[in-house]
Amino acid sequence: MAQDGTTASKPKTATASKSATASKSTTATKPAGQAAEKKPATGAAEAAPELKTDKDKFSYALGMNFGSNFKKQGLDLDPEVFAKAFAASFNAGKTAMTEDEMKTVLTAKAQEIRQKMAAEQAQKAEQAKQDGDKFLADNKTKEGVVALPSGLQYKILQAGTGPKPTLDDTVVCNYKGTLIDGKEFDASEKHGGPATFPVKGVIAGWTEALQLMPVGSKWQLFVPANLAYGQQGPPDIGPNQTLIFEVELVSIKKPDAPAGGAASGSK
Template identity: 45%
Template sequence: MLLATGCSTNNGNQESATPSVSITEQSTAKEKVGYSLGFMMAEGNKEAVQDLDLDTFEQGFRDGYEGEESALTQEQMEEVLTTYQKEQEEKFVADMQNKAEENKTKGAAFLAENAKKEGVKETDSGLQYKVLTVGTGKSPKATDVVEVNYEGKLIDGTVFDSSYERGEPIEFPLNQVIAGWTEGLQLMKEGGKYEFYIPADIAYGEAGNSGIEPNSTLIFTVELLKVK
């Protein structure tokens, strides 16, 4: 009811929708500024408010910009936005919990089947690995810096990170990455290439990471280029 009030005129009649405006390179600077500001505001907030009512947003924007009296008091607007934010946060937490349980079940099933495949070995931590190329150089310690090429995938085959795609290897201290990497790379020798199947509890766990949902089992193909 509160939001609906925001799209009404003072006499209670619904305003008609504003006609769409065609923006081109030949549009005036004023038109381009207006369009650019509106587009960037929307693009920057669409993830935060995915179910935004564009009609009431436009009315509120116009009223605020043109100095009209707001349809809601300041206290009402703050309460509406606070309540909305709280509801969205609760929904996000519930969604993440559901995804975490689902991914945990899928990951366990994947690892159970994967363990039966030829050449796959498993350590006490649950880390599974397969030797693709046996290296001939030295093996790293957890305190060493390593140079590697790698590709990281989810169990559905989605690639979420790859030094191959970036066109250059990466260096990092081996004790500053996920536990599955710290353990797994110490099994390798320079020049080796392994495939690792890493359970969530020695990957990113329930927290997940950018592009990685909570409790995701990960697959990494790793080439150990150099131990430094």
């Protein structure tokens, strides 16, 4: 695991029958000959436009793209007002705002969104830290779990008998990483097999553990957030997450021979 992180509602229909009495009562409230008002169709009841030309299809696809992206971002906007403003600007018509007013509104909204996201991120980070601390406190009391002074914990699943790598070595490993809730976020098999990386080029928890593992070992590592990604967890992990890894140390990769081999030595 590298230091930089490798992460429609269904329309409801209803029908209702009116009794003869209700029908008479309704008619009595309207002047003779006046038809009942016809309400415009809205939402899912609106028929989709016919997409006959490439221009139609592109226009609709772009609208879908904007709509779904804005929805995912949680933007609170009025689609009808948005459509009117889009049409006015696109057709160089009269707009209800000046360019400066538009920029002021968008700048203020962007700042509001950033502040909201920062607050949510801080809340998630604090909750993750509390959950991780509790997990590690409980975990270190379990049979076979070794807790190190750094906060790293490990459990030997398979003992190896080979040499132990040093800080300057490059190793070959199979691994799987999960969050404490069991959600898998990475595995070497997803990348085609064993991974090769320098011992000092991974998260601190791994760097410490690898130097204790003989080749052939398979360990379960319990890595506190400060020895993993801390506040900077990638999207599929998140901030302040305690991580669990199964790591199998397959081999220590031999350094490449100098160019020219033995023949390149001084005469």
